[in-house]
Amino acid sequence: DLPVIYAITPTYERPAQRAELTRLSHTFMHVTNFHWIIIEDATKKSDVVTDILVQSKMNYTHLCALTPPDYKRKPKEPNWTKPRGVLQRNAGLQWLRDNRTPEDRGVVYFADDDNTYSIHIFNEMRWTKKVSIWPVGLVGGLLVEKPIVNSSGKVSGFNSAWGMDRPFPIDMAGFAISLPHLLSHPDVKFSFKVKMGHQESVFLEKLTKREDLEPLADNCTKIYVWHTRTEEPNLKFEQKLKSQGKSSLD
């Protein structure tokens, strides 16, 4: 049997949520032996997320983990001021620790709900021995942020343009961990206390060394994942309707 891909996706309520999750589920439906762990930033499971999961007919686990208000980004705060998805990803990791054993073959991937994923990356990450890594498009102020692979097929550096003090200057979407490797590190998780932009690096430092990384996507020359972000929809007339107690969805 193929190793199972466990994709951990934090998600939160906003106007584009159903659209984002529809696109995401329609990508994931093309991947075999896939288990979607979706964690709502909420106190209870929503109809939107439940609907999408049921309709997808995928293997899934539906969880909730609310971000405390102090850690939530305020409407006018720039997006880099507060880390997002911390408790949700940790809830996903905890579920794996509670429900899977090192004998279960699988790989764990952090798949945010607004990124763009090629199915190629799933078929490659599936065979991760410990920690695999690959380029991520449209992030870090570059068209692509990627590991540099030397002639012996080892990661010798990164092309990142900022945060060079990060031991692993790569986005959340650029690596995967084998399930047995994750389970052999029971304390590894994300934290609000980490320096801004260092979340991935601090996490990976506890799991691997640069020379042990397994480069995918043709020695990190291909882009199979993009850190796309969705524009805030213009709902000015919807707000007008709302003030009259109405909605265009009525």
Ligand code: UDP
């Ligand atoms: N997220 C969340 N709660 C929030 C904001 C974001 O659960 O209050 C989720 C979001 O759905 C996504 C992940 O955390 O899966 C990363 O957030 P976002 O895509 O906004 O971050 P960025 O693209 O700016 O890194």
Ligand code: MN
């Ligand atoms: Mn995002």
